[in-house]
Amino acid sequence: MRDIGASLAGALILFFARFITAVRGRWDGVAPTDEQRIYFANHASHGDFVLIWTVLPRRLRFATRPVAGSDYWLKSSLRRFIGRDVFNAVLIDRDPATRTADPIVQMSEALDAGSSLIVFPEGTRNTTDAPLLPFKSGLFHLAQARPSVALVPVWIDNLNRVMPKGEFVPVPLVCTVTFGAALALAEGETKQDFLARAEAALLALSPKANAS
Amino acid sequence: MTMPHPDLLAVLAGLLGVLIVASTIGYVLQRRLSPDGSNAVVENLNDRIRAWWIMIVLMGLALIGGKTGVTLLFGFCSFAALREFITLTDTRRADHWALAAGFFIVLPVQYYLIWIDWYGLYSIFIPVYAFLLMPIIASLRGDTEHFLVRIAEVQWALMICVFCISHVPALLSLDIPGFQGRNVLLIAFLVIVVQMSDVLQYVWGKLLGRTKIAPRLSPSKTVEGFVGGALSATLVGAALSWMTPFTPLQAAFLALAIVLMGFFGGLVMSAIKRDRGIKDWGHLIAGHGGFLDRLDSVVFSAPIFFHLVRYGWSTT
Numbered sequence: 001m002r003d004i005g006a007s008l009a010g011a012l013i014l015f016f017a018r019f020i021t022a023v024r025g026r027w028d029g030v031a032p033t034d035e036q037r038i039y040f041a042n043h044a045s046h047g048d049f050v051l052i053w054t055v056l057p058r059r060l061r062f063a064t065r066p067v068a069g070s071d072y073w074l075k076s077s078l079r080r081f082i083g084r085d086v087f088n089a090v091l092i093d094r095d096p097a098t099r100t101a102d103p104i105v106q107m108s109e110a111l112d113a114g115s116s117l118i119v120f121p122e123g124t125r126n127t128t129d130a131p132l133l134p135f136k137s138g139l140f141h142l143a144q145a146r147p148s149v150a151l152v153p154v155w156i157d158n159l160n161r162v163m164p165k166g167e168f169v170p171v172p173l174v175c176t177v178t179f180g181a182a183l184a185l186a187e188g189e190t191k192q193d194f195l196a197r198a199e200a201a202l203l204a205l206s207p208k209a210n211a212s
Numbered sequence: 213m214t215m216p217h218p219d220l221l222a223v224l225a226g227l228l229g230v231l232i233v234a235s236t237i238g239y240v241l242q243r244r245l246s247p248d249g250s251n252a253v254v255e256n257l258n259d260r261i262r263a264w265w266i267m268i269v270l271m272g273l274a275l276i277g278g279k280t281g282v283t284l285l286f287g288f289c290s291f292a293a294l295r296e297f298i299t300l301t302d303t304r305r306a307d308h309w310a311l312a313a314g315f316f317i318v319l320p321v322q323y324y325l326i327w328i329d330w331y332g333l334y335s336i337f338i339p340v341y342a343f344l345l346m347p348i349i350a351s352l353r354g355d356t357e358h359f360l361v362r363i364a365e366v367q368w369a370l371m372i373c374v375f376c377i378s379h380v381p382a383l384l385s386l387d388i389p390g391f392q393g394r395n396v397l398l399i400a401f402l403v404i405v406v407q408m409s410d411v412l413q414y415v416w417g418k419l420l421g422r423t424k425i426a427p428r429l430s431p432s433k434t435v436e437g438f439v440g441g442a443l444s445a446t447l448v449g450a451a452l453s454w455m456t457p458f459t460p461l462q463a464a465f466l467a468l469a470i471v472l473m474g475f476f477g478g479l480v481m482s483a484i485k486r487d488r489g490i491k492d493w494g495h496l497i498a499g500h501g502g503f504l505d506r507l508d509s510v511v512f513s514a515p516i517f518f519h520l521v522r523y524g525w526s527t528t
Contacts, residue, residue, distance in 0.1 A: 022295060022494065164305050170309040172291070174299040174494055174502075 001158035006085040013086065017047065017054045021175035025055030028205070029181030030152055032057050036116050037182070039064070040081045040139055042132055042202060044160035046072075049087065051156055052118050060104060062088075065087045065110055066118040067103075069094045090117065094124075103138065107143045117152075121198065127165045134202055135195045143185040143194065150182035151198065155205035178205045213308050214367040217278045217393065219455045223400050224272045231268060234261050267506070271403065275396045279327065282399060283381045287323040293373040293511075294319065296493040300484075301365040306355030310346050310366055316340050319374050321348075326378050330386040331528065338375040343367060372511055373504070379514040386518075386526040391457040401456050401463075402470060405449045406509045409471045410478075413441025430482040442471045457525055469520060470513040477512025 017023060025032075041048060049066035050080035056064055073083030083089045090110045093099035107117060123136040143151060160173040183201055185194055238258045246254040259352065274285035314426060325334035347363040417437025425433045449467020453460040464508045481504065485491065494502020504511075522528070 022292070106236055135498050158299065161303075164308060167448040169308075169312040169316070171298070171308060174296055 006081070008046065009082065010086045013050055013082075014054050017050050020170050020172045021159065022172075023051050023053065023054050023175045023177060026176055026178045030150075030179055032060060032179075034060070035150060036111065036114065036150045038111075038114065038139075038142065038146075039118045039152050039155055039179075040121050040198065040202065041118065041154040042126065042206075043122050043124070044126050044156070045163055045165075046125070047159055047163065048120065048156050049089075049118050051159060051175060051177050052154060053087065060116070063114065064116040064118060065090050067092060067107060067120075089111070093129045104141045104145055107142055111149055121195075125165065126160075126189075131206055131208065133200060134149050135199055137191055137195070138183055138197060140191045140194050147185055151184060152182045153180040153198065153202040153205060154178065155180070155202060157207055176207075178202045217397070219394060219397055220400065220491045223397065223404075223455055224275070227268050227272070227404075231261070231265055234264070238252055270309060275400060278396065279381070279384050282384060282396065283323055283327045286377055286381045287319070289503060289507060290319055290323070290374045290377045291315070292494075293377060293440040293507055294369055296502045296504050297373050298366075300488045300493075301362070301369065302358060302488065303362055303365060304355060304357070306353035307350050307362055307366065309353070310349040310363075313349060314342075314346065314374075318346075319372060321379050322374050322378050323381070326382050326385070331382075331385060334378070334382065339411070342370055376511040376515050379506065379518040380510065383521070385528070386522055387528045388457045388521075388525045389527060391525075394455075397455045398521065401449070401452055402514065403493060403510065404452065405445055405467045405470045406474045406513055408448050409441055409445035409474055410509060412444045413437045413475070416440030416444070426479055426482075426495055428488060429479050433479075438475060442468070442475065462524075465519065468522060470517050473513040473516050474509030478508050480512070481508035 030037075039052060041052060049068070053061055053064065053066070066087055066089045068083060068087075068089045068091055071094050073079050073089060073091055083091060090106055092103035092106055093101070094103075107119070110117060119139065119142070121135040121139040122133040123138070124133070124135045139151070143149075155178045157178070158173050160189065161171070162173050162175065163170045180201055183198065189197075238254075238261045241254050242258055270285065273279040277284075294315060298314075303311060321333060322337055325337060346366055350359070350363055350366070371382035380399055380402065383402070384395045386395060386398070388395070413433070414437065416439075417432065417434045420436040420440065421434030423435040424431060425435050425438055446464050446468045449452045449470070450460045451464035452467075456463055458466060481493075485493065492501030493504035
């Protein structure tokens, strides 16, 4: 019963996402293949992973789990249903003081089980005018823990205009999701260098960065 | 639901025939010139033909569905067009309410007014009421940066994408003596003439095109293509007079008006695209770009065609 409800809710969310954003995936750097990946994306709205999920081919969609903050997604039963049952999210506790499980271990276990992951290395939604917040170190530690998994940058464009923080009615606008070339942690690369390289690879996919 | 008029069925059967011929030609060209899918022109042609199938089947279903079908179809076209247009504007956070009102209040109300035939209100709802109310909503947020530009963009988006497009289904509300129950054929006439004009201009341009007509706006448009396309589309219009309340001469005149408005409408929309640094409005229709790329000539010709017919033939 719960499964039927979850796949129905999933289909409804996909339909709504397409209706509002007519979202299109652009596979510039990689092709949509079965290869296991960590997709890392910019984060401006709660709909971000929905859009990535929407443009993934159906087969990959069910093998790809978003990584999300448990403080938000466990707050109400509706969010729990959407986060856990519909999207099968890997829920991590972002607060080191309260957490009982290490997020890197949780993510590594999901990768070991064969899933691909969607992560937002900025750690929180970007509500500033800057295109990208500085990355947290999680992406580096994850790359260190599972160095064989390809890291694919994903730029989500325009969704922040569809539903700015604090608004509850979305404005329909065309969105794109651009997948860049995969990168990997180089031998002996420092945390700082790696995160800077990952940030640059993601920013390079933004249409605004290309325009100026 | 009443039985569709035999003339409408004849038109749809004719379109089906044209599509089958086009698909056959596309298939042969593909086998001959692009067996491995490498000839971009042939692939684009086949993408376009496939998209035409979908557009004509949808259009045919809507026309058979009568007023409700046509109003819903063009309501959705307006929605998709507005979504593409607003995406390219410089609107800011402070315009959020005004934009949401445009999509979820102005658009449905306009199409509802069309559906209930309230000519007195649907012809001024956006130019008067939305024109005055939208800037009020935007000003309440207190953000004055680029204010005039932002409200002008929203106004233009609503006029083009909602007001103008809604004049296609509005053709159903005209009351032409001796033509009752056949108004959907006016829509078929308008859409066929506009789209044939686009196709024929493309064909004539490919065959004879030399002199660019507006190199800065639209490098593919040529004088030869324009003249050849306009004249042949006018002839197509005259040849379609049997399905309209017009004589062949009147049909040719109206077709010419449609073709001219459509052509210059296409130039205006190209100018906007150039200004924004894009080639297509969107990506929803394979081979054609976005909804607005396909609708730009309809946008400019529909209200003029509507008013010419209303003034000259309708009793309402």
